[in-house]
Amino acid sequence: MSYSSDQSAHLSVNDARPSTDTSTVSKVPHKQAHQPVLHAEKLSKQVKSGERALTILHDLYLSVAAGESVAILGKSGAGKSTLLGLLAGLDTPSDGELTLFGQPLSRMDEDGRASLRAGRVGFVFQNFQLLPTLSALENVLLPLELSPRAGETQTAAQWLERVGLGERMEHLPKQLSGGEQQRVAIARAFVTDPELVFADEPTGNLDPDTGAQIIDLLFTLNREAGTTLILVTHDHALARRCDRCLRLADGQLMPFEPSAAANGGGDE
Numbered sequence: 564m565s566y567s568s569d570q571s572a573h574l575s576v577n578d579a580r581p582s583t584d585t586s587t588v589s590k591v592p593h594k595q596a597h598q599p600v601l602h603a604e605k606l607s608k609q610v611k612s613g614e615r616a617l618t619i620l621h622d623l624y625l626s627v628a629a630g631e632s633v634a635i636l637g638k639s640g641a642g643k644s645t646l647l648g649l650l651a652g653l654d655t656p657s658d659g660e661l662t663l664f665g666q667p668l669s670r671m672d673e674d675g676r677a678s679l680r681a682g683r684v685g686f687v688f689q690n691f692q693l694l695p696t697l698s699a700l701e702n703v704l705l706p707l708e709l710s711p712r713a714g715e716t717q718t719a720a721q722w723l724e725r726v727g728l729g730e731r732m733e734h735l736p737k738q739l740s741g742g743e744q745q746r747v748a749i750a751r752a753f754v755t756d757p758e759l760v761f762a763d764e765p766t767g768n769l770d771p772d773t774g775a776q777i778i779d780l781l782f783t784l785n786r787e788a789g790t791t792l793i794l795v796t797h798d799h800a801l802a803r804r805c806d807r808c809l810r811l812a813d814g815q816l817m818p819f820e821p822s823a824a825a826n827g828g829g830d831e
């Protein structure tokens with residue numbers, strides 16, 4: 564995707580701000596609904612594609628309040644995974660400002676970003692990124708080992724039970740199905756009780772029943788623990804359960820109304 568800034572000039576930067584619609588706000592009553600957990604302004608990402616520069620994100624605006632659940636939709640290749648990586652501080656923007664928990668993430672080095680994330684941010688990767696030589700249990704334990712809660716094996720085991728993998732704790736990733744690996748990745752993202760979870764197509768590899776159970780779990784945590792959720796999905800039914808839906812196109816986010824049909828019938 565390549566385009567000039569003129570082509571996106573008609574898009575308002577205000578449109579991805581938290582909704583002031585009372586029906587939306589009422590879904591997050593007891594959570595500090597007005598304090599942004601994450602704030603991005605004029606965020607841009609360019610990468611090299613051979614000789615050419617490829618613009619993936621361009622002057623993107625996003626502000627997410629504590630306790631909100633936000634769905635991000637968009638066509639394959641629109642830049643959703645790139646955006647999630649930037650918002651979580653796993654990658655660096657080419658330009659723009661980004662604050663996470665009130666800290667200027669865009670101006671921190673890798674170590675600073677990692678220590679800001681530690682224990683507070685969970686990430687479910689689209690391709691899981693489990694460590695191949697570690698068992699399911701060891702993979703889930705890893706974020707705890709990097710926090711003051713090192714050695715809480717019981718907590719990791721409880722999370723695996725919660726995602727239905729109590730019988731698979733000692734399996735290596737290659738001994739697990741795609742959907743089982745996805746559930747290990749979800750347990751790993753939640754094991755530290757993070758304030759903010761990014762999930763890149765968290766139900767992409769799950770059958771409808773298992774997917775529904777995992778989604779119920781995500782929203783229970785969002786409701787009960789006040790965990791802020793930022794989800795990338797092509798599933799309109801999942802998107803409709805979020806407080807807010809945004810569509811990524813031409814490098815920017817715009818409000819989006821998911822279809823009432825189960826999976827939208829579109830290419831989002």
Ligand SMILES: Nc1ncnc2c1ncn2[C@@H]1O[C@H](COP(=O)(O)OP(=O)(O)OP(=O)(O)O)[C@@H](O)[C@H]1O
Nearest residue numbers: 564610611612619638639640641642643644645646
């Ligand atoms: N490091 C990179 N170098 C070159 N191109 C890249 C790089 N990272 C991403 N891209 C390109 O940027 C575009 C956006 O990729 P991204 O993975 O963010 O899309 P996506 O919206 O998550 O797609 P999908 O729905 O298929 O997962 C793609 O065209 C991809 O090829």
Ligand SMILES: [Mg+2]
Nearest residue numbers: 643644689763
């Ligand atoms: Mg992706």
